[in-house]
Amino acid sequence: MGIVSDGFVLVTGADGFIGSHLVEALVKRGKAVRAFVQYNSFNSWGWLDHAPPEALRGVDVVAGDIRDFASIRAAMKGCDTVFHLAALIAIPYSYQAPQTYIDTNITGTLNILQAARELGVSKVVHTSTSEVYGTARFVPITEEHPLCAQSPYAASKIGADQMALACHLSFGTPVAIARPFNTYGPRQSARAVIPTIITQALSGRPGIKLGAAHTTRDFNYVQDTVAGFLAVADSPNSIGQTINIGSNFEISIAETVAVVAEVIGVPLDIFSEQARVRPADSEVERLWADNSKARVLLGWEPRYGGRAGFMRGIAETVDWFRDPKNVASYKSDRYNV
Template sequence: MKYKILVTGAAGFIGSHLVEELVKQGNYVRALVRYNSRNEWGWLQTLPCLTDIEIHTGDIRDYDSVRNAVRDVEVVFHLAALIGIPYSYISPLAYIKTNIEGTYNILQAAREEGVRRVVHTSTSEVYGTARYVPINEEHPLQAQSPYAATKIAADQLALSFHRSFGLQVVVVRPFNTFGPRQSARAVIPTIITQVLAGARVIRLGNLNPTRDFNYVRDTVSGMITVGLSDRTLGQVVNVGSGREVSIGELVRHIENVVGRDIFVEQEEDRVRPVDSEVERLLCDNRRAYELSGWAPRYTLEEGLSETVDWLRENLYLYKPELYNV
């Protein structure tokens, strides 16, 4: 079935891949892009399907522009958010306004405009350090950063609109997504761009935490499959690979893909506060499969290979010598 869909956060990393796949599947896609006087549309400008997308400029924090954006659509995929954890230490209020108030604007506008379904994007950061693994959807929520706190609030707000007002809501909870177009705020492009720029020693933070890295094409297929399933309404559903890799082990995987030794120097500025560091994440993705039939297809090595190839061609867009927060 084809839908008229609004994607918020469409100009970003995951959002642009989601837009691309939704268009490929034959849906009509409206992309909400943050207003700017230069008419810059982020990664959407690089897509071959750009002419098949309706660009709508506005601001997720402004209810009027959000309501205009959701008008006449059937489904909203809500991805717009501030996501950098280190910057949430600096400006927590910005995260409250964007992640919580922005989500309210989407939910209320969808309710007022008769939108059929809102697919809300969560994050595995809401779980904090795993109390048990693999982490299923019943795992306790633990906010170890202001970012995680605002995402917990946004998730619960979305679920409350389902329970209180009958708005059809699905909460999709991706684990650590990586792939082409990701900013150097994330660890995988941080490692790869430093290596491709010729650094003999790369700078990282803590090498011990483990993560569940999911290639962006798998994350997007999971968001669509889970988000549009009739069996997931009112549910929180994890989307992850089911593989656990430490940051130190990740460096060795990237060594194999790029074909050179990588030496690491720990930089104190890149280390999160002790009580804020999420030490372990590993996804239990069984609910996604049981309710929608979704399962990841890419191995870590396949995803890293495609990511390295893309970053090699687009290295000029990055500043490997700088620490991105």
């Protein structure tokens, strides 16, 4: 069936890491794209400012605030499909400003759902996160795994997910929930662990400062995550469903440092820095995705799966971070909350 193409495809959070890659992928598909970015007085479009001109050919960029219903409803007019990625995602900052996460992640999602209902949008792809599962109680983690909010961020995303499902069940809103595990790749903020490792490693300073290194994650290269979003939008079977987008490959943070060291070709020691350590009960110890539902329902599977795929994705990410113009705004010498 494919993405409905009679009108615009809207991407909220288009100025961010995954959102900017998704915009580029949609343009390559020949879609009419409207990119919703966070309003700011600098007129910055975030990572879209760094995209080559051909990647943004015909893109209608709209600045606004996901917390403001009027601005999001106006942006959604004439749109058939909506990819909702706009959110606050940094876990450490959610300890400091939990109300902001409620306002942005839950109220912002409600704004999308209400506008979709009023405007008759054909499909909303809502973005979840593997953090809603908390520390794995069983592995690999299926979509039936219990939800456990171990941070204010996770709680806000659970609330947003449940609002999306509630609108589908109550009003028939055509919502599908994409639940990506830990995405990495070019353009990711240094508040995430892989850019933190790479930028420190490339800086030439001895040692890598991290929080907990024993925890495990299911990392997904950004191109796989984007392909997962597109597959969710394409499939009529995804409406009303929550679908893991994960690699089904588990690796510890310490092992991830070793992979980066192997790719770069330098030995890397790990030093624990207390400021980077989450509160003990808030740390998600283990994440490992079961992606069988995505394979069966969507026909999606990761191209960067397994250890070999992970090394390939890390190599491509390192190559991007080696370019001085790409990392000009990064501050590798500081801890990014």
